[in-house]
Amino acid sequence: MKQTLMGNDAIAWGLIHANVDMVSGYPGTPSSEILTVVQQIKHKLNLNVYAEWGTNEKVGFEVAYAGAIAGKRTCATMKQVGLNVASDALMSAAYIGNLGGMLLIAADDPGFHSSQTEQDSRVFAKFARIPVLDPATPQDAYDLTKYGVELSEKFQIPVMLRPVMRVCHAREIIEMDEETNFKPNIGEFKRDVPRWGAVPRKDRFPQGKEQLNRIEVIKEYNWDNLLKSEFDKCEGKNRVLVITSGTGYGFTKETLSDLDLEADVVKVLMPYPLPVEQMRDRFKSYDKVLVVEEPYPCVEEQIASPNVYGKNTNSIHQIDEMSKEEILKAFQNIGFYEGENIYATPPSLDFEVEARPPALCPGCPHRDVYYAITKVFKKKKSIYPSDIGCYTLALAQGAIDSILCMGASVSMASGFSISDPDKTVVATIGDGTFFHSGIAPLINAVYQNHKFILVILDNSTIAMTGRQTTPSRANKDIDIKKIVEGMGIECMEHHYSYEMQDNIDFFREVKKVHADATGPTVVVVREFCILDRERAPEFIPNIFAKVDPELCIACDQCTTIYKCPPMAYNDDGVIEIDPFLCAGCGGCLDVVCPTDAFVQDFDYLKRGN
Amino acid sequence: MKYQIVIAGFGGQGVVFLVKVLAICAGNRNIAFLGTENHGMSQRGGSVSCDIKIGEFTNPVIDKNQADLMIALEKNEGLRNLAFLKLSGTLVTNAKDKDKYPELPFSGFAKIDAFKKAERGEFPIQGLNVYMLGFALVNDKNFPFSVQEVKDAITSMNAKVAEQNIVILDQAMRDAKESK
Ligand SMILES: Cc1ncc(C[n+]2csc(CCOP(=O)(O)OP(=O)(O)O)c2C)c(N)n1
Ligand code: SF4
Ligand code: SF4
Numbered sequence: 001m002k003q004t005l006m007g008n009d010a011i012a013w014g015l016i017h018a019n020v021d022m023v024s025g026y027p028g029t030p031s032s033e034i035l036t037v038v039q040q041i042k043h044k045l046n047l048n049v050y051a052e053w054g055t056n057e058k059v060g061f062e063v064a065y066a067g068a069i070a071g072k073r074t075c076a077t078m079k080q081v082g083l084n085v086a087s088d089a090l091m092s093a094a095y096i097g098n099l100g101g102m103l104l105i106a107a108d109d110p111g112f113h114s115s116q117t118e119q120d121s122r123v124f125a126k127f128a129r130i131p132v133l134d135p136a137t138p139q140d141a142y143d144l145t146k147y148g149v150e151l152s153e154k155f156q157i158p159v160m161l162r163p164v165m166r167v168c169h170a171r172e173i174i175e176m177d178e179e180t181n182f183k184p185n186i187g188e189f190k191r192d193v194p195r196w197g198a199v200p201r202k203d204r205f206p207q208g209k210e211q212l213n214r215i216e217v218i219k220e221y222n223w224d225n226l227l228k229s230e231f232d233k234c235e236g237k238n239r240v241l242v243i244t245s246g247t248g249y250g251f252t253k254e255t256l257s258d259l260d261l262e263a264d265v266v267k268v269l270m271p272y273p274l275p276v277e278q279m280r281d282r283f284k285s286y287d288k289v290l291v292v293e294e295p296y297p298c299v300e301e302q303i304a305s306p307n308v309y310g311k312n313t314n315s316i317h318q319i320d321e322m323s324k325e326e327i328l329k330a331f332q333n334i335g336f337y338e339g340e341n342i343y344a345t346p347p348s349l350d351f352e353v354e355a356r357p358p359a360l361c362p363g364c365p366h367r368d369v370y371y372a373i374t375k376v377f378k379k380k381k382s383i384y385p386s387d388i389g390c391y392t393l394a395l396a397q398g399a400i401d402s403i404l405c406m407g408a409s410v411s412m413a414s415g416f417s418i419s420d421p422d423k424t425v426v427a428t429i430g431d432g433t434f435f436h437s438g439i440a441p442l443i444n445a446v447y448q449n450h451k452f453i454l455v456i457l458d459n460s461t462i463a464m465t466g467r468q469t470t471p472s473r474a475n476k477d478i479d480i481k482k483i484v485e486g487m488g489i490e491c492m493e494h495h496y497s498y499e500m501q502d503n504i505d506f507f508r509e510v511k512k513v514h515a516d517a518t519g520p521t522v523v524v525v526r527e528f529c530i531l532d533r534e535r536a537p538e539f540i541p542n543i544f545a546k547v548d549p550e551l552c553i554a555c556d557q558c559t560t561i562y563k564c565p566p567m568a569y570n571d572d573g574v575i576e577i578d579p580f581l582c583a584g585c586g587g588c589l590d591v592v593c594p595t596d597a598f599v600q601d602f603d604y605l606k607r608g609n
Numbered sequence: 610m611k612y613q614i615v616i617a618g619f620g621g622q623g624v625v626f627l628v629k630v631l632a633i634c635a636g637n638r639n640i641a642f643l644g645t646e647n648h649g650m651s652q653r654g655g656s657v658s659c660d661i662k663i664g665e666f667t668n669p670v671i672d673k674n675q676a677d678l679m680i681a682l683e684k685n686e687g688l689r690n691l692a693f694l695k696l697s698g699t700l701v702t703n704a705k706d707k708d709k710y711p712e713l714p715f716s717g718f719a720k721i722d723a724f725k726k727a728e729r730g731e732f733p734i735q736g737l738n739v740y741m742l743g744f745a746l747v748n749d750k751n752f753p754f755s756v757q758e759v760k761d762a763i764t765s766m767n768a769k770v771a772e773q774n775i776v777i778l779d780q781a782m783r784d785a786k787e788s789k
Contacts, residue, residue: 002636004632004633004636006646029648030648032648033648113647114648136667136668137643137667137668137669166645166668166669166670169645169646169647169648170643170644170645170646170669171628171629171632171642171643171644171645171646171661171669172641172642172643172644172669173635173636173641173642247668249667250666250667250668250669251667251668251670253667253668254666254667254668322668322670323670323672324668324672325672325673342674343672343673343674343675344673344674345673345674345691345692346696346714348714349691349692349713349714350692351688351689351691351711353685353688353689354685355656356619356654356655356656356685356686357655358620358652358653358654358655359653359654359655360653361653361654390653393653466648565654571707579728580727580734
């Protein structure tokens with residue numbers, strides 16, 4: 001059956017068509033839609049599938065892994081940095097293995113489009129010694145999802161699928177199974193203590209030996225089933241061979257055709273483990289072998305030989321995502337192409353255009369809370385560690401000093417409070433991130449009496465990645481305030497108010513409490529996300545703003561510190577509110593403007609906006 | 610047929626919607642295509658550009674100097690992405706009349722102040738994407754799909770808002786012909 005699908009949709013269908021009946025994981029771009037689409041298919045076709053988010057990637061992985069031990073077919077999904085969080089579990093699972101198939105999906109983001117790092121999950125698979133599959137297109141993603149589940153069951157080891165953003169978010173017509181005959185698996189845990197409860201060194205050492213053997217067997221399997229036929233197709237054209245992994249294939253094919261060049265191209269579907277000896281043997285027929293892969297030299301390092309060129313020989317770009325221009329340059333570098341750069345554009349087309357970075361939505365409560373924090377805790381005397389989520393965009397308000405990885409705001413607040421005790425440390429973290437990895441470091445801060453302020457921005461959703469449900473909002477009302485109180489400390493609570501003075505007054509109170517405190521002062525601010533259709537309407541006051549041009553003195557306060565997107569200078573040099581963008585939150589009417597130039601636009605709704 | 614289209618805009622303008630419409634057009638005619646979309650960070654009002662390559666392609670990204678058509682939903686977003694358009698290609702852009710616009714070397718060029726039309730209430734701003742698609746249909750003489758194919762795709766995407774979207778599309782095409 002032909003179907004137009006995005007890569008992540010294709011993976012979700014692949015899981016269903018492989019009879020995977022347990023999917024867990026944690027959201028993160030570019031992986032998030034996979035689990036959501038499985039949930040949609042489940043509801044549409046009324047399938048007996050567990051498809052739910054975990055509190056973080058480690059939890060998500062372990063839930064799925066236990067399912068696979070008990071004979072279910074399972075999947076854990078996450079973005080590449082999520083795998084760092086799940087890696088402790090993965091490293092051991094790679095020794096112990098599983099009975100039912102388990103597919104670990106780690107979606108990479110070459111080019112740092114929405115990620116803190118450009119790390120390569122294929123290298124992680126190699127580190128853990130599990131096989132990894134690298135799709136080039138959504139069609140590959142569908143096929144390799146099914147293949148990976150089978151492979152995992154065959155070799156009794158988790159198998160990784162590593163799609164990059166340009167696969168997850170690519171769209172094409174997919175050929176998929178005609179019908180969905182979903183057969184859930186029967187889960188039955190079979191006690192096998194030496195295996196599932198393997199202890200060092202007695203049980204783990206033999207498992208380590210098995211792991212090494214298994215990798216050798218899978219190498220042969222890779223050659224016999226995937227690679228040999230690819231090499232057999234080669235004709236030795238121009239004595240140049242291009243070895244590609246994932247998207248490298250599609251980019252290479254197009255570059256060759258754009259440049260009217262001929263070379264053999266091998267598509268590596270399983271970039272680890274590679275049958276290195278067999279491959280090197282085939283390299284003998286070529287003068288040059290170029291490796292095209294992203295983002296790290298995973299294949300290249302395994303097959304290194306004197307005639308192999310790639311990132312480590314400085315023949316192709318080492319950072320940033322794939323482009324045909326980079327491949328063209330690599331062809332030039334290895335002396336395969338001498339023509340012009342057809343991807344270069346005339347310099348006359350380079351216009352200086354003002355950057356348009358992402359910003360907090362108009363009406364987002366995070367903006368007002370940060371505004372109040374910076375009003376009360378002055379920059380010179382404060383340090384503002386923050387975390388990962390929509391609120392990270394408050395960087396633009398000068399309200400954030402550091403970002404590391406999820407949960408780090410709390411432990412870094414500890415570190416800053418010890419190392420620079422003269423400043424007030426005001427850390428901010430979202431509710432999603434607090435549940436993910438903020439609790440353990442807060443316990444540490446209470447344990448060690450670290451004196452700082454932690455502001456938990458509770459908008460009851462994981463907004464940044466598409467508003468997935470937070471743990472507090474599903475089955476039980478898991479209350480952040482009670483979690484904090486359970487640590488034996490007070491948790492101050494504030495309901496975000498569109499009247500800015502209320503927020504400022506609250507933080508003044510926080511400042512007083514902190515002055516007398518000996519340990520952490522924790523605050524939860526109850527907010528909402530303006531895009532949250534269920535909750536937002538309850539809270540938005542529908543107070544739309546306009547500017548009184550007589551009052552605006554063009555002082556830049558609103559465009560540099562408050563920064564709501566509808567605010568911009570008009571031709572007369574005064575601020576104007578873009579009526580298409582104003583969300584009616586009323587946040588700017590109070591305090592934000594020194595001359596109170598923002599006034600309510602009573603006619604806003606009447607004008608049919 | 611091979612036709613490469615860049616759609617440039619910013620978060621909230623419905624750039625991805627247009628990719629989906631064009632994908633359905635291609636799918637309905639059983640022509641292969643590959644597109645790539647922006648999700649995540651880029652959604653919070655930041656720059657968004659999506660590519661769709663119609664015909665036999667093996668990667669979804671449009672490289673520099675390759676696109677046949679660029680539909681820019683806002684002036685600066687168009688200018689930011691000019692490098693992807695080939696000189697023989699066509700640029701259709703939304704740009705405010707009062708803003709200065711540079712001389713550009715492309716074979717096809719058309720510009721309209723769609724913001725002004727929306728401000729005057731001629732169409733709802735949420736339909737800007739569809740409006741610019743209609744504008745492109747008239748101004749790109751090589752546009753790969755017919756008006757009817759585009760309308761069918763819009764209808765199959767979301768029947769509820771299809772009627773309104775088709776009204777916007779028709780109006781954009783009338784405006785485009787008038788301004789020619
Ligand atoms: C380890 C890891 N997993 C996932 C992500 C992707 N991610 C970015 S922000 C975010 C969560 C944000 O939620 P929350 O803290 O509630 O803030 P909000 O966006 O709602 O303001 C996630 C999951 C990541 N960056 N790192
Ligand atoms: S999506 Fe929600 S939390 Fe994120 S910036 Fe917009 S309103 Fe704020
Ligand atoms: S009322 Fe003011 S702060 Fe709120 S969305 Fe409109 S312009 Fe922004």
